Amino acid sequence: xxxxxxxxxxxxxxxxxxxxxxxxxxxxxxxxxxxxxxxxxxxxxxxxxxxxxxxxxxxxxxxxxxxxxxxxxxxxxxxxxxxxxxxxxxxxxxxxxxxxxxxxxxxxxxxxxxxxxxxxxxxxxxxxxxxxxxxxxxxxxxxxxxxxxxxxxxxxxxxxxxxxxxxxxxxxxxxxxxxxxxxxxxxxxxxxxxxxxxxxxxxxxxxxxxxx
Numbered sequence: 001x002x003x004x005x006x007x008x009x010x011x012x013x014x015x016x017x018x019x020x021x022x023x024x025x026x027x028x029x030x031x032x033x034x035x036x037x038x039x040x041x042x043x044x045x046x047x048x049x050x051x052x053x054x055x056x057x058x059x060x061x062x063x064x065x066x067x068x069x070x071x072x073x074x075x076x077x078x079x080x081x082x083x084x085x086x087x088x089x090x091x092x093x094x095x096x097x098x099x100x101x102x103x104x105x106x107x108x109x110x111x112x113x114x115x116x117x118x119x120x121x122x123x124x125x126x127x128x129x130x131x132x133x134x135x136x137x138x139x140x141x142x143x144x145x146x147x148x149x150x151x152x153x154x155x156x157x158x159x160x161x162x163x164x165x166x167x168x169x170x171x172x173x174x175x176x177x178x179x180x181x182x183x184x185x186x187x188x189x190x191x192x193x194x195x196x197x198x199x200x201x202x203x204x205x206x207x208x209x210x211x212x
Contacts, residue, residue: 001030002063003098004073005155007089008082010056016088017059019078028072030062035101037111039164040146047175054111054161060101097154104130113166114148116141131163143167 008016013034020032034053041048061073073079073090082088105111114131118124122143127135131148139149139160147162 001098002065003093003101004061004063005091005093006059006061006073007091008057008059009087010053012087013053013057013059016082019076020059020061020073023076023078024072028063030064031109032059032061033109034059035105035109035111037162037164038113040113040166040170042144042146042170042173047170047173049113049175049177051110054105060109062098091155093155100152100154103133111163113164116143116148116165116167118143118167131165141165146170 006016006020017032017034020029024032035055035058036051037054039050039052041050074083079088079090083090111130114127114129116124116128116131117126124141131138131150134150134152137150137152139151141148143165146165146167148165149160149162151158151160153159
């Protein structure tokens with residue numbers, strides 16, 4: 001499978017995805033998508049879970065082989081117009097970059113929250129979830145803002161980007177998602193069904209939650 005990176009202005013990613021899905025035949029491409037990540041905001045003892053682009057301004061496209069997808073993209077009127085205005089760049093990605101993003105985001109193209117346990121001095125005791133695989137690449141962790149910054153080589157250069165984290169004290173906080181109350185994280189089927197989160201809960205020594 002061949003990956004392509006389409007760089008555009010931040011905020012126009014979904015517009016570009018819609019245009020490509022409409023113009024390119026399904027026989028030519030597998031998927032066209034934006035990679036998102038989950039983040040937590042803490043407001044007045046409530047967790048607000050939201051999604052945001054992991055790489056602002058980046059759209060990803062996969063196709064079955066290394067066929068002439070790049071040249072066909074370039075010939076699309078809408079793509080040609082964006083390129084003339086300087087608002088689009090098309091890059092063919094390496095196999096290694098594609099495999100890294102597949103491992104990080106899964107089939108949903110979403111980076112889920114990582115569990116972080118820390119001691120009283122703020123030192124990391126345990127990592128769970130996506131961040132666990134890249135422990136050696138962590139540049140810094142902002143506990144209050146609930147993110148970790150990692151460094152990884154992508155697209156021929158060193159990149160730093162943030163991944164959302166969840167702490168022990170977040171588990172029993174009330175939670176909002178997309179503007180609606182969804183209960184506590186420990187009661188969330190989406191949160192608890194992940195294997196790494198079951199491990200995270202176990203290591204917090206909190207009481208087990210009965211699943212419906």
